[in-house]
Every structure is written in structure tokens, then in C-alpha cells.
Amino acid sequence: MISKNQIKFIQSLHSKKNRDQEELFIIEGVKLVNEFLLTSLFEIHSVYGTLDFINKNKHIIDKSKTIINEISEEELKKISLQSSPNQILAVIKANMPKLNTVLLNSAINLFLDDIRDPGNLGTIIRIADWFGIKQIICSPTSTELFNPKTLQASMGAVLRVNVVYMEFDELKKELKDVSIYGAVLNGQNIYLSALQNGLIVIGNEANGISENTLKQITHPITIPAATNNGSESLNAANACGMICSEFFRQLNFK
Amino acid sequence: MISKNQIKFIQSLHSKKNRDQEELFIIEGVKLVNEFLLTSLFEIHSVYGTLDFINKNKHIIDKSKTIINEISEEELKKISLQSSPNQILAVIKANMPKLNTVLLNSAINLFLDDIRDPGNLGTIIRIADWFGIKQIICSPTSTELFNPKTLQASMGAVLRVNVVYMEFDELKKELKDVSIYGAVLNGQNIYLSALQNGLIVIGNEANGISENTLKQITHPITIPAATNNGSESLNAANACGMICSEFFRQLNFK
Numbered sequence: 318m319i320s321k322n323q324i325k326f327i328q329s330l331h332s333k334k335n336r337d338q339e340e341l342f343i344i345e346g347v348k349l350v351n352e353f354l355l356t357s358l359f360e361i362h363s364v365y366g367t368l369d370f371i372n373k374n375k376h377i378i379d380k381s382k383t384i385i386n387e388i389s390e391e392e393l394k395k396i397s398l399q400s401s402p403n404q405i406l407a408v409i410k411a412n413m414p415k416l417n418t419v420l421l422n423s424a425i426n427l428f429l430d431d432i433r434d435p436g437n438l439g440t441i442i443r444i445a446d447w448f449g450i451k452q453i454i455c456s457p458t459s460t461e462l463f464n465p466k467t468l469q470a471s472m473g474a475v476l477r478v479n480v481v482y483m484e485f486d487e488l489k490k491e492l493k494d495v496s497i498y499g500a501v502l503n504g505q506n507i508y509l510s511a512l513q514n515g516l517i518v519i520g521n522e523a524n525g526i527s528e529n530t531l532k533q534i535t536h537p538i539t540i541p542a543a544t545n546n547g548s549e550s551l552n553a554a555n556a557c558g559m560i561c562s563e564f565f566r567q568l569n570f571k
Numbered sequence: 572m573i574s575k576n577q578i579k580f581i582q583s584l585h586s587k588k589n590r591d592q593e594e595l596f597i598i599e600g601v602k603l604v605n606e607f608l609l610t611s612l613f614e615i616h617s618v619y620g621t622l623d624f625i626n627k628n629k630h631i632i633d634k635s636k637t638i639i640n641e642i643s644e645e646e647l648k649k650i651s652l653q654s655s656p657n658q659i660l661a662v663i664k665a666n667m668p669k670l671n672t673v674l675l676n677s678a679i680n681l682f683l684d685d686i687r688d689p690g691n692l693g694t695i696i697r698i699a700d701w702f703g704i705k706q707i708i709c710s711p712t713s714t715e716l717f718n719p720k721t722l723q724a725s726m727g728a729v730l731r732v733n734v735v736y737m738e739f740d741e742l743k744k745e746l747k748d749v750s751i752y753g754a755v756l757n758g759q760n761i762y763l764s765a766l767q768n769g770l771i772v773i774g775n776e777a778n779g780i781s782e783n784t785l786k787q788i789t790h791p792i793t794i795p796a797a798t799n800n801g802s803e804s805l806n807a808a809n810a811c812g813m814i815c816s817e818f819f820r821q822l823n824f825k
Contacts, residue, residue, distance in 0.1 A: 447796050540816065541823075541824075543701070549726075558809045559813055559816040562816060563820070
């Protein structure tokens with residue numbers, strides 16, 4: 318059962334303003350919700366699922382000791398952001414993770430300088446997770462971690478990667494003798510660079526790395542293009558994927 | 572000027588069924604339309620632009636010798652698929668490119684085995700263009716090349732990459748002693764494989780490479796994940812980008 322007020326409240330969380338104010342966010346779909354039910358990283362506010370979900374996921378529900386409010390397909394449609402809602406929706410408490418400085422100074426970390434597209438942010442978190450990158454720092458102007466599109470694109474990787482928001486200048490104070498790589502258009506050929514642990518800066522989709530951050534880059538790197546190509550750029554998440562792949566190769570299989 | 576009938580006709584091209592029937596497709600936005608105005612690869616059916624576009628792009632319009640129908644912002648909104656239309660929309664004749672067998676047997680080619688998401692197809696075309704891959708063969712079940720989302724995501728790369736549709740079994744008949752690489756979950760570590768020119772097969776977003784095509788793979792390859800990762804997969808376009816990047820590195824910078 319779900320009351321009219323509850324429906325109204327969940328619908329209000331469809332907007333960023335209300336998510337920020339209530340410090341809550343929404344996740345949807347069997348796979349993603351189940352991952353959140355089994356984690357202790359985020360506290361669960363409330364869960365709304367169809368009878369079908371409840372019948373098929375008894376082991377997970379029992380294990381997580383969460384109460385699932387049974388609702389109809391029609392009610393789910395009312396509170397969902399998706400055109401074809403998938404059985405279950407959960408409201409989660411949004412506790413913002415803190416910077417892990419040990420991780421920052423001992424492994425590969427990403428700094429996203431004003432990534433604006435939620436799909437790109439989610440994809441980058443998923444890529445980081447694949448290559449074992451445990452921390453991403455976003456500039457405060459970057460898109461919202463708890464945007465439903467970010468969470469959907471991250472495919473649950475948000476539970477395994479520490480995503481924090483802070484200004485580059487603040488982050489800089491915590492860096493101890495760490496190489497700062499930046500993805501730029503005229504840097505060193507990434508395939509011919511000797512890559513090591515460090516901070517990798519990925520810039521905005523349209524404008525690249527901001528002027529202020531650019532000054533701090535110690536190692537400008539570039540994915541070279543074929544000489545006969547006509548393309549001017551790669552999508553930011555795609556470029557990030559190729560860069561992470563090359564770091565992973567050099568650090569593990571060279 | 573644009574008549575009510577013209578508006579109706581262009582709106583009808585918003586659906587795939589009508590695009591197929593009329594053998595026409597739509598492109599939008601200053602950058603993309605300008606690229607099409609300057610190419611001879613596709614024949615232009617009609618172009619509708621605001622006065623602002625016409626004033627600012629005289630050199631391109633003159634060079635392309637195309638008549639631009641001047642329309643108002645309001646009229647553009649009516650025929651556009653975008654929430655914020657960008658000055659110009661063109662209707663293009665959809666001539667389907669043919670397989671280039673010389674290219675097929677002498678360079679890297681991609682085979683997309685049932686890629687369903689138009690954004691992914693467009694992104695893959697853009698990646699291919701970046702790395703100088705000149706031909707992509709799509710299974711007939713793959714998403715439509717002339718879907719507006721595909722064209723938008725390709726960023727004009729569709730003018731430089733030959734995208735053809737055919738069954739793998741048909742394609743196979745044209746292959747002369749070419750390695751067939753397939754992106755799978757348990758293949759050889761791509762970083763440790765000796766990659767050469769060949770056909771790279773990328774599978775469907777959810778199900779990977781189809782059973783029939785899988786039998787023909789001579790070199791199964793995998794992007795390894797970090798051992799401490801929790802992720803199960805990469806997005807198909809992202810994985811394709813990393814694979815193309817590694818082929819490009821090995822063939823040019825090893």
C-alpha cells in the first residue's frame with residue numbers, strides 16, 4: 318500500500334531541488350535496488366515493490382531485513398521516472414562520502430572537471446569500477462551523483478567507487494607528490510607515455526579542462542587520432558574509458 | 572517559407588516507418604548540417620533554416636549551391652525533434668552504402684552484432700572515425716543508421732565511415748583469410764594479444780555476440796577487469812572504444 322501523500326512525496330524527489338533539500342534520492346529496477354538492499358553504505362528510507370518482486374526476491378529481502386511496501390503496477394508507474402518501471406523503487410538517504418586521502422595518494426584517482434551529463438558521470442563511475450579505480454572527485458559544478466540517470470548508468474558501481482565533490486584547489490592541498498595527468502588535445506601520446514599512479518583529470522564535454530585546473534596539470538596526455546581521420550573529438554566518457562584502459566594496461570601488463 | 576504540407580511531411584519522417592518508405596532522413600544543427608552541405612556522399616532533399624543561420628553561413632551555402640528555405644524559430648520547432656532546435660534542419664536522401672570488399676580485406680573493420688541503442692551506434696561510428704576505421708558492418712537486426720539519435724551521436728562521422736547492413740554469413744563469404752576478433756567475457760587478455768588487421772565483432776548490449784556469429788570468431792578477446800572490482804560489464808560502445816584504442820596502439824605505437 319502507498320498513500321496519496323507518499324506518492325506525492327516520492328514524485329517531489331524527481332526534482333534535484335527536493336532531493337537536495339530532503340537529502341534523499343531514488344533508485345529503480347530489480348538489479349540496482351537489490352544491490353542497495355545488500356549494502357551497508359547507504360541507509361534505506363523506504364522501498365516500494367510489486368508482489369512479483371516480493372515473491373521472486375525473498376532471499377534478498379530476508380537478508381536485508383528491509384520492509385517492502387507492496388504496491389500495484391499502476392502505483393509504481395505513478396512514482397517511477399521510467400517509461401517501463403521494473404518492479405521496484407527505493408528511496409535512499411543521501412549521505413555524501415568524504416575524501417579518502419590515503420587512496421588519493423596511493424592509487425589512481427579521477428578528477429572530473431565539470432562533467433555535465435548524468436549519463437557520462439554514471440558511465441565513468443562504471444568504467445572506474447571495472448578497472449579498480451576506487452575514488453572519483455568531481456568539481457562542484459559537475460552533474461549530480463544522485464541524479465536517476467547517473468545512478469542508472471553507473472549500474473551499481475556507485476556502491477564500490479567513492480564519489481566526492483570538491484574544488485580542485487581544495488583537493489590540491491591534500492595531494493602529496495602525485496602526478497596530475499590531464500586529457501588534453503595536444504599532450505603527450507598516451508601510448509608512448511610512461512604512466513604511473515596519479516590523478517587523472519577529465520574535462521567538460523564541450524570545453525575540456527578549465528583554465529584554473531589546466532595550470533596544475535603536470536602530465537598533459539592525448540589519445541592520438543589516425544592521421545587520415547576527420548573527427549575532432551571523442552565523447553568525454555569514451556575518452557575516459559580509453560585512458561583508464563591504457564593506465565590499467567601499463568600498470569599491470571607491461 | 573514552409574507550407575503546412577511540408578511541415579506535415581517532415582514530421583512524418585520522425586518515424587522510422589516513414590523514413591524507410593520515403594528513403595529520406597533528417598539531420599539537425601549547424602555543425603552537422605554544414606558537414607552534409609559540403610559533402611557529395613549524400614544527396615540533399617531540402618533544407619530549412621532560420622535567417623540567423625542564413626546570415627552566418629553564407630560561405631558554406633554558396634559553396635554547396637543549396638537553396639535554404641528560410642523559416643521562423645516557431646516553424647523550426649514544429650519540424651524539429653529536439654527540445655531546443657539549433658537554427659537548421661535538412662532532409663537527406665538515404666542511399667544505403669555498399670560493402671567495400673577491398674577495405675574489408677586490408678584494414679580493421681567492425682561488425683556490430685545486433686547493437687540496439689542508436690546512441691551506442693552513433694558513438695561507435697565516432698570512435699571508428701577517430702581511429703581511422705573506415706568501415707562498419709551492422710547485422711540487419713541492429714539499430715537504424717538514419718535514426719536522428721544515431722546521427723547526432725556520430726557527430727558527422729557518418730560522412731567518413733562506410734556503414735553497411737548485412738548478415739554475418741553473407742559478410743563471411745567476402746572475407747579472405749582475415750582474423751575475426753570477438754569481444755567476449757572469457758577471451759584472451761587483449762593487452763597481451765598480438766593484434767593485427769582484422770574484423771572486430773562487438774555484440775549486443777545485453778546478450779553479447781549471437782551464437783551463430785560466435786562460432787566464426789577466430790580470436791576471442793577480453794578487456795580484463797581489476798581483480799578487486801565488483802563490476803560485471805562495460806557499456807558496449809565503451810568496450811568498443813577501448814578495443815579500438817588497443818588495436819590502434821599495437822598497430823602504430825608498439
